[in-house]
Amino acid sequence: MSTTERPDSWAITSPRSDRVKRIAALSGRSARRKQGRFRVEGPQAVRSLLQHSAPLVRELYVTADGATAHPDILELADAHAIRPRDVDPSILRAMTRGEEDGAAASMAAPQGVLAVADLPSASLHAVLDTLPDGPLTALVLHGVQDPGNAGTLIRAADASGARAVLATTGTVDLYSPKVVRSATGSLFHLPVVAGIAPEDLSPALHDAGISVLATSGYADHDLFTTELPTRGAWIMGNEAHGLPQEMLDTADLAVRIPLAGDAESLNVAIAATVCLFETLRRR
């Protein structure tokens, strides 16, 4: 008799089972790399995953309440021949243990739906090759560290019509549960490439006919009055330190966001929002 765990036939009854432990371990970056997978929690993110990136889905867990509340998710899964597994809420909670911090764990109510998916592996060049001709906006994260900020940035990029999100090495892992949660589905709406070597970024963007756009408190050009290129990628830097000079030097255009009040600086998500929606407004 084999003790091998067979995905669709064994009920998961113990929160201490190997499967639950393996999924809980996906809270950590090293486990995500080792397993090549990440965890997607909650109906909104899982729905978006099924709609836009169903081939990545490896496992889908739904509680009885989750199934009642979200029949559309079961239909989507069925359309992609993905078989959801019934689990008790206590099992789902155990699968989201092991968060990087206490707050996330307490916030992380997966609301009856959880998926495990393959980490996407698209390369920068592959994604840039698929972008359409004509006016286009992209967002680049260069050293953004806070998972909540990263998720909000991805969501703002999506809402403003950006066509890709790129992240250099040194940026928070975009597949951490906290980023996936704060991006609320936008992570699967548009192409995302992580782990780009900073020195590769500008040459690749220029090859694709995309200008590199940066913000700086010291820039001469005012965002609201400067002509913007029709194809541009906004680069946003670290929360505390902003963009390093060597990255600013590669920018084709640096603009200053007008600050009217006494605030000394802008939160990176706020700065990106102002730039992304001003670009959208001009279209």
Added chain:
Amino acid sequence: MSTTERPDSWAITSPRSDRVKRIAALSGRSARRKQGRFRVEGPQAVRSLLQHSAPLVRELYVTADGATAHPDILELADAHAIRPRDVDPSILRAMTRGEEDGAAASMAAPQGVLAVADLPSASLHAVLDTLPDGPLTALVLHGVQDPGNAGTLIRAADASGARAVLATTGTVDLYSPKVVRSATGSLFHLPVVAGIAPEDLSPALHDAGISVLATSGYADHDLFTTELPTRGAWIMGNEAHGLPQEMLDTADLAVRIPLAGDAESLNVAIAATVCLFETLRRR
């Protein structure tokens, strides 16, 4: 011999002293109400407090490293006849224990500077009376629950030149350590009124000649193409539920933020930023 703690002469050597416990308790809303005070952590927020609201300051604690790194804070304190007290970093850490959640506690390195201040008590009418004539923007938080969002909203309002931030009952306490931290000083740059009864809001704004502006995904008017009143207050609602219909009904103008991508909705801080900076751009 009295055992009364005298502020300027007794060294604080025990992290379990009553004074430390009293300051740590300010992590909780009920202790803040009971004591009538709140805690301000870190050089940026304390500097802003001293610059803009020095009369509120009751206690100021600085470590040796904090004093070396921020001589300007000691000068500001001196200018306002506030006597800082030397403390060991372990005492400062103990003063920030008792956070509402684990993440905040671990993030909350007060960086050598901490103040205790009186809770401001300005009334809505008093603040509205001090506002200048002419073009003016204000921000209203109606049921925003996440402290990080509230802080970011206050910071965005400040940066966009808003002249006041108002919060109705049912909004997160703006004087919780997490809000104070995420607002990074903007909480003291501009007048803030909390605890406003929702039904008092629109009449008071109208009396001050300020239009009530709301966002709604179902509004007919597009933010980018609609004429905005010269004096307006943007009302932002709860993260999950948005603005309740009865509040939308009191709005003089509801606009839709154009969404270009597949995103279903905007984070409240992102939505507010788009509205506030579009208002600034038109000025």
